[in-house]
Amino acid sequence: MKMITENPFFRTHKDPASTLGPEEYVITHQKLNIPDTAVFAIYLVFILAVGFWSMYNRKRSTVKSYFLAERKMTWWPIGASLFASNVGSGHFIGLAGSGASTGIAVTVFEWSGMYCLMMLGWLFLPIYIASGVTTMPEYLLKRFGGQRIHFLIALLSLFTYVFTKISVDIYAGAVFIHLALQWDLYLSVIGLLVITAIYTIGGGLAAVIYTDALQTVIMLSGSVILMIFAFIQVDGYSGLKKKYFMAIPTIHDPNSTCGLPREDAFHIFKSPSNADFPWPGVIFGITVLSTWYWCTDQVIVQRTLASKTILHAKGGTLFAAYLKVLPLFIIVFPGMISRVLFPNFVACADPTTCRRICGNPIGCSDIAYPLLVMELLPEGLRGLMMSVMIAALMSSLTSIFNSASTIFTMDVWHHVRPHCSEWELMLVGRIFVLVLVLVSILWIPLVQMSQGGQLFVYIQSITSYLTPPIAVVFVTACFWKRTNEMAAFWGLAAGICIGIIRMILDFVFTPPACGHPDMRPTVVSRVHFLHFSLILCAITLIMVVSISLLTKPPTPEQINRLTWYTRHDNPLKRQMQEDLAGIEESDTALDRDKVEEDSEASIAEDAGEQTMKTRAVRFLWWICGMEPKHKDVSFISSEKVYVASLYEEPRLRYIINVNLVICLGATLFLYCYFA
Numbered sequence: 001m002k003m004i005t006e007n008p009f010f011r012t013h014k015d016p017a018s019t020l021g022p023e024e025y026v027i028t029h030q031k032l033n034i035p036d037t038a039v040f041a042i043y044l045v046f047i048l049a050v051g052f053w054s055m056y057n058r059k060r061s062t063v064k065s066y067f068l069a070e071r072k073m074t075w076w077p078i079g080a081s082l083f084a085s086n087v088g089s090g091h092f093i094g095l096a097g098s099g100a101s102t103g104i105a106v107t108v109f110e111w112s113g114m115y116c117l118m119m120l121g122w123l124f125l126p127i128y129i130a131s132g133v134t135t136m137p138e139y140l141l142k143r144f145g146g147q148r149i150h151f152l153i154a155l156l157s158l159f160t161y162v163f164t165k166i167s168v169d170i171y172a173g174a175v176f177i178h179l180a181l182q183w184d185l186y187l188s189v190i191g192l193l194v195i196t197a198i199y200t201i202g203g204g205l206a207a208v209i210y211t212d213a214l215q216t217v218i219m220l221s222g223s224v225i226l227m228i229f230a231f232i233q234v235d236g237y238s239g240l241k242k243k244y245f246m247a248i249p250t251i252h253d254p255n256s257t258c259g260l261p262r263e264d265a266f267h268i269f270k271s272p273s274n275a276d277f278p279w280p281g282v283i284f285g286i287t288v289l290s291t292w293y294w295c296t297d298q299v300i301v302q303r304t305l306a307s308k309t310i311l312h313a314k315g316g317t318l319f320a321a322y323l324k325v326l327p328l329f330i331i332v333f334p335g336m337i338s339r340v341l342f343p344n345f346v347a348c349a350d351p352t353t354c355r356r357i358c359g360n361p362i363g364c365s366d367i368a369y370p371l372l373v374m375e376l377l378p379e380g381l382r383g384l385m386m387s388v389m390i391a392a393l394m395s396s397l398t399s400i401f402n403s404a405s406t407i408f409t410m411d412v413w414h415h416v417r418p419h420c421s422e423w424e425l426m427l428v429g430r431i432f433v434l435v436l437v438l439v440s441i442l443w444i445p446l447v448q449m450s451q452g453g454q455l456f457v458y459i460q461s462i463t464s465y466l467t468p469p470i471a472v473v474f475v476t477a478c479f480w481k482r483t484n485e486m487a488a489f490w491g492l493a494a495g496i497c498i499g500i501i502r503m504i505l506d507f508v509f510t511p512p513a514c515g516h517p518d519m520r521p522t523v524v525s526r527v528h529f530l531h532f533s534l535i536l537c538a539i540t541l542i543m544v545v546s547i548s549l550l551t552k553p554p555t556p557e558q559i560n561r562l563t564w565y566t567r568h569d570n571p572l573k574r575q576m577q578e579d580l581a582g583i584e585e586s587d588t589a590l591d592r593d594k595v596e597e598d599s600e601a602s603i604a605e606d607a608g609e610q611t612m613k614t615r616a617v618r619f620l621w622w623i624c625g626m627e628p629k630h631k632d633v634s635f636i637s638s639e640k641v642y643v644a645s646l647y648e649e650p651r652l653r654y655i656i657n658v659n660l661v662i663c664l665g666a667t668l669f670l671y672c673y674f675a
Helices: 034-057 063-071 075-086 089-102 104-131 136-144 148-181 185-202 204-233 236-246 279-296 298-305 310-323 327-341 351-358 365-376 381-416 422-449 455-466 468-479 485-508 529-550 573-607 612-624 650-673
Strands: none
Touching (some): 075 204, 075 298, 075 310, 089 148, 089 327, 136 298, 136 381, 148 185, 148 485, 204 236, 236 327, 279 455, 279 529, 298 310, 351 365, 365 381, 455 468, 455 529, 468 529
16 A cells, blocks of 8 residues: 655555545554653653642641632742643644644634733732632622522533533543553543542642643643644645645545635634634634633632732733743644644545544544644654643643532532531532543533534533623623622523523534535524624623613622722721621631640540551541541631732832733734734
């Protein structure tokens, strides 16, 4: 047989001129060898070392220290953690796959994150910090009162974590491991979950942030090296622009556009009617989704709330915004290069061929990045890129697990059982993580079959159906004092119901194969998911504004330090008294702990040496960050009254604001250059 391409790294055989059928398309790339395995083992040792160092040096025995890292984080680990939490394995698989399939327009999801990160630091964070909240549902509880919005947002957040984050990242990591090691997909999933269990169970937010910082260095180092190798293969950017349009699979229908590259692949602003990313959706629809994700989502905001000062929080958001420039160059362009080098695989247009290549008859664009890694890199560097993918997976999963556990523990369980013990909260949080993992694994087959094999498009489409109402409620709550609880609830409920209906229709009426007529309802086939997010946003906003104007406005006490205009208000005297009463009760509980601890120590001395079984149990509790002495003590926040300071040191504020202008200029330049 002849080589399908002249690329010396490509080892998959098929003679295009022969009469052999599609069954001959089989991936036979190199596998990880001893140098690769050694590099990967070194990576695991470093990660475990940083994780255990964080566990040893940080307090993890209380809910606040476990979920907010004692509010002692500086700007650089916060920024690195924001980037690592966002860029998971789903990004490396999904962004590269969408780039290979449709071009660079998908990068706008990353660039929109740049200006939304700046919105978080300069507009939203001052409000969140002034309010002294731990979770985003808690902010809505303080802002509107009552429980229904609080519970609805908490449950919806957990729902989106399962369907757009956890299952997608697990699947994407498993795809890479399956291609590299030829392991079974579900066996790969189990292996990944075993690795992440160490951080999920014992680390807390501090361990997650510090390991994220190391993961960011590894991800950037490996992906930049792969980018250099990839661009060398296509003679640079100019060569990519020429060769991408010639990357056509051998088996395709000559009478259709199936398998053909899009003519607008190197533009981000495309036709509003028949493009994969229409320009109104790119400008406005993506902004709605990014506002929800970067400014109101627990996974992101929780990291900034752990900062020492508001300047450190702003610095962290700016650092992450600068890093968001990179995905176009280190993920999207390599995905497009993968199509150039391996068109019969990455761009397969025949369902039978696609099923034999990657197991998905809809398309195989999701293998673009891992195929490039395994075929292009020499020994040792493949192990580094294996580490990159696992780093992306672990950083994303541990962040999501920690944030999901925070929401369920503090916003659901603690309000159902307000007098539960610290022990119970910590235990329930860990059990809930296991439930999340199980549900995510069961959801993987649907992820694999959705959205034409473009994983990143699947993520954003589901997000478009569920999150615009949340973004509207948060924006109006933060920046319009007139918004009240009734308006927010009914606007949110109506928007979510409409979004769920569209999401169900998407799963019932799946996209037709390329070249087949589209028989789906008009609302599914003709209304792009980014346009639908704008419609959903408008409906929710109209309802919130209308009901707010027709009903009683909130009192000044209800919005004290909870909106942009009231963030500098003095804390209410009544609230101060309640907080002080809580501290006194907490001190009493701590005194009782001390007496119990002394009594336990006395009994232990009388009992003699502990058995090996008891020591093993105590070591297990230490790994989990749980102290048995708090097993029967009701949870009461032991922090002092938290009146957040919004003070900014003038010299540092000047440096931060100059960088804000530079980052805004860089964002504008990218949009204009690739328009």
